Amino acid sequence: MSVDTILVAVRDVDDQTPLLDAVVDVATPTDASIVLARAYDEEEFEKRVDELDFDGSPSTDEVARRSQSVRDAARVLQDADIEHTVRGVVGEAGTAFVELADVLDPDLLYVQGKGRNPTGKALFGSTAQTVLLNAPCPVTFVRS
Structure with missing residues (x-):
């Protein structure tokens, strides 16, 4: 299987290093392009738009490009000389990442x-679990 495109679900976590190290390890030898995806729920998206003081109505991609977590991830990819783009999506994170994967293939x-136990997932939900169970492509889970 050739690897041309890798979708990376970027979230606001304390340390993205394990995720980005894994992505760089695969993208470098395959020369894959990376899509950094950032999901927002409706309320968070509107809050970010207000905080960032855009002229007019920004696209979800524009808002995502200005996200600190996306900028940090982009810097790691740039340092590794890996081509990337940024996509922003609005919706429940797990479902939004799966829907974006359906579109981008x-x-x-x-x-x-986070590697929570089943009870924690049942109580709080799990973006990773939604992606693992519903994505249209192979998924690599990286533990925080």
């Missing part, structure tokens, strides 16, 4: 998670 999808 990536070869791989990377998601980072």
Whole structure:
């Protein structure tokens, strides 16, 4: 299987290093292009738009490009000389990442998670679990 496109689910976590190290390890030898995806729920998206003081109505991609977590991830990819683009989506994170994967048809999808127990997932939900169970492509889970 050739790897041309990798979708990376970027979230606001304390340390994206494990996720980005795994992505760089695969993208470098395959010369894959990366799509950094950032999901927002409706309320968070509107809050970000207000905070960032855009002229007019920005696209979700524009808002995502200005996200600190996306900028940090982009810097790591730039340092590794890996081509990337940024996509922003609005909706429940797990579902939004799966829907974006349906549209983009990536070869791989990377998601980072906390490694919670089943009870924690049932109580709080799990973006990673939604992606793992519903993505249209192979998914690599990277533990925080």
